[in-house]
Amino acid sequence: MWRAFARVPRALECGLGVGQQQLTLTQHFPHSKARNFCRTSYLSKHILQPIIMTSSVKPKVVFVLGGPGAGKGTQCSKIVNRFLFTHLSAGDLLREERSREGSEFGSLIEDYIRNGKIVPVEITCSLLENAMKNSGKSLFLIDGFPRNQDNLDGWNRQMSDKVDVQFVLFFDCDEEVCVKRCLIRGQGGSGRSDDNLESLKKRIQTYNNDSMPIIKYFDDAGQVKRIDASPDADQVFREVERTFMTSGF
Numbered sequence: 001m002w003r004a005f006a007r008v009p010r011a012l013e014c015g016l017g018v019g020q021q022q023l024t025l026t027q028h029f030p031h032s033k034a035r036n037f038c039r040t041s042y043l044s045k046h047i048l049q050p051i052i053m054t055s056s057v058k059p060k061v062v063f064v065l066g067g068p069g070a071g072k073g074t075q076c077s078k079i080v081n082r083f084l085f086t087h088l089s090a091g092d093l094l095r096e097e098r099s100r101e102g103s104e105f106g107s108l109i110e111d112y113i114r115n116g117k118i119v120p121v122e123i124t125c126s127l128l129e130n131a132m133k134n135s136g137k138s139l140f141l142i143d144g145f146p147r148n149q150d151n152l153d154g155w156n157r158q159m160s161d162k163v164d165v166q167f168v169l170f171f172d173c174d175e176e177v178c179v180k181r182c183l184i185r186g187q188g189g190s191g192r193s194d195d196n197l198e199s200l201k202k203r204i205q206t207y208n209n210d211s212m213p214i215i216k217y218f219d220d221a222g223q224v225k226r227i228d229a230s231p232d233a234d235q236v237f238r239e240v241e242r243t244f245m246t247s248g249f
C-alpha cells in the first residue's frame with residue numbers, strides 16, 4: 001500500500017492543468033497495471049479522494065527575466081534538467097506562432113521581433129495560457145515575460161487568479177556582454193532575425209525603458225531573486241541551483 005501512496009505526489013506534480021479542478025484516473029495512471037490497481041474500491045475511497053480534494057492547487061510559476069542574451073534560455077534548460085519545471089519561453093512561442101501556417105499574427109509578430117518591440121499582451125498571454133494547459137504540468141518557468149506594463153496588466157487580468165507566481169529570477173548582465181553573446185549566437189547560425197546589431201540596439205532600448213521598470217516593480221515587492229549572469233554558464237547555474245533549493249524546490 002505504501003507504493004500506492006508514493007504515487008500520489010507524482011500524479012499531483014505532473015498532472016494538474018491550469019485551473020483544472022479534477023484529475024482523471026487514466027490520465028495519471030496510464031499503465032495497465034496501474035489501471036487495474038485503480039479499479040479497486042480502496043483507491044477511489046482512500047487515494048483518489050485526496051487527489052481530487054487537493055487538485056485545486058494552482059500551478060506555480062517562476063518568471064525569468066533579464067536582458068537579451070543574458071542567458072535566460074540557457075539557464076532554464078539547466079533548471080529543467082535539475083528540477084521538475086517546464087520551460088515556456090514567450091519568445092519561442094511567438095516565433096512558433098509567427099511560423100504557424102494560417103496564423104493571422106505572423107507578420108505582426110515578425111515586425112515586432114525584428115524591431116525589438118513588445119507584442120500586445122493578448123497574443124502572448126493566450127499563447128502562454130494554452131501552452132500551460134496543453135502541457136498538463138504544474139510547475140512553470142516563464143522565460144522573457146512580462147516585459148512591460150501592458151504585459152503585466154494583461155497577465156494580471158487573465159492569469160493572476162489561475163496560477164501562483166513564486167518569484168522572479170532576474171539574470172543581471174552588462175549590456176555589452178549581452179550584445180556580444182547575441183551577436184555570437186547570430187554568427188553561430190541561430191537564424192534569429194533579431195540577432196544583429198540594428199535589432200539589438202532596439203531590444204536593449206526596449207529592455208531599459210520598458211522591462212527594467214517591471215523588474216523594479218517586482219523587486220520593490222520583494223519578489224526578485226537576482227543572479228549575476230556574467231560568469232560562465234555552469235558557474236551561473238550553481239547560484240541558480242542554490243536559489244531554487246533555498247526556495248523549497
Ligand SMILES: Nc1ncnc2c1ncn2[C@@H]1O[C@H](COP(=O)(O)OP(=O)(O)OP(=O)(O)O)[C@@H](O)[C@H]1O
Nearest residue numbers: 067068069070071072073074181185231232233236
Ligand atoms: N554564462 C554564459 N557565458 C557565456 N555565454 C553564454 C552564457 N549563457 C548563455 N550564453 C550564450 O549566450 C547566448 C545567449 O544565451 P541565451 O539564449 O540563453 O540568452 P537569453 O537570455 O535567453 O537570450 P534572448 O533573450 O535573446 O532569447 C547563447 O549563444 C548562449 O550559448
Ligand SMILES: O=c1ccn([C@@H]2O[C@H](COP(=O)(O)O)[C@@H](O)[C@H]2O)c(=O)[nH]1
Nearest residue numbers: 090091112113116117118119124144145
Ligand atoms: O513576452 C514577450 C516575449 C518576446 N517578445 C518579442 O520576442 C523577441 C524575442 O524574445 P526573446 O525572449 O529574446 O526570445 C523580443 O525582442 C520581443 O520582440 C515579446 O514581444 N513579448
